[in-house]
Amino acid sequence: MRVRCLVVSLASSWRHRTLAVGAMLVLFAAPGTGARADGAFTLTSATVRAGGTMQNAQVFDQNDCKGGNRSPQLTWRDAPAGTRGFAITMFDEDAPGRGWWHWAVAGLPATVDSLPENASSSGFLQKLGAVEARNDFDTVGYGGPCPPPGKPHRYIITVYALNSADLRLAQGRPALMFDHEIGTATIGSARLVVNYGR
CATH class of the missing domain: 3.90.280.10 (PEBP-like)
Incomplete structure (x- = not known):
């Protein structure tokens, strides 16, 4: 039971970290943030x-x-x-x-x-x-x-x-x-x- 809780906790933590990183990437690429947003070649x-x-x-x-x-x-x-x-x-x-x-x-x-x-x-x-x-x-x-x-x-x-x-x-x-x-x-x-x- 403790092992299962730990796995769920780790999965939840990974999911939140992934979402946070994804949000940071979107913000980094968004116009107006001061970062250069490259278009397609x-x-x-x-x-x-x-x-x-x-x-x-x-x-x-x-x-x-x-x-x-x-x-x-x-x-x-x-x-x-x-x-x-x-x-x-x-x-x-x-x-x-x-x-x-x-x-x-x-x-x-x-x-x-x-x-x-x-x-x-x-x-x-x-x-x-x-x-x-x-x-x-x-x-x-x-x-x-x-x-x-x-x-x-x-x-x-x-x-x-x-x-x-x-x-x-x-x-x-x-x-x-x-x-x-x-x-x-x-x-x-x-x-x-x-x-x-x-």
Whole structure:
């Protein structure tokens, strides 16, 4: 009987302690308490819309695709604590085989939270000290959508928060290598998916 009372007492004590800790956490995260309330890590764009259709300005400009091949404007918010740099990729998961790499960028400083449209070709990324991969078109930098005629493809644009400012990646290395190195340092990511078909 005494053992059962002790178990009940301990369970009751644990429950009260859990409730108290939970209340403290809610208070700590609540706005107006003086603590920083982090929102979700998000990615938005002024040139492409999540779930929408890629504009001609972002489409590839070689072979039978006649677009502007301008990398999209991107803005990200509320990166996780401990972020020391950023990376960006654009990947077509609907391409035959293993998918198709359109863009990979690493070496973006932690102080940067947006890129203008055409950051890839304009020299903006180089001024930041960032490096770009060789995409699956076998060109360095951004290569826009250019799927075969048929069902639209989904293009996943992802910004990665990294725990390292230097992934030791060189300009023009394969996108797969960028993807691997980015994966080893990622502490958070945000993405948007845009469609394009011909």
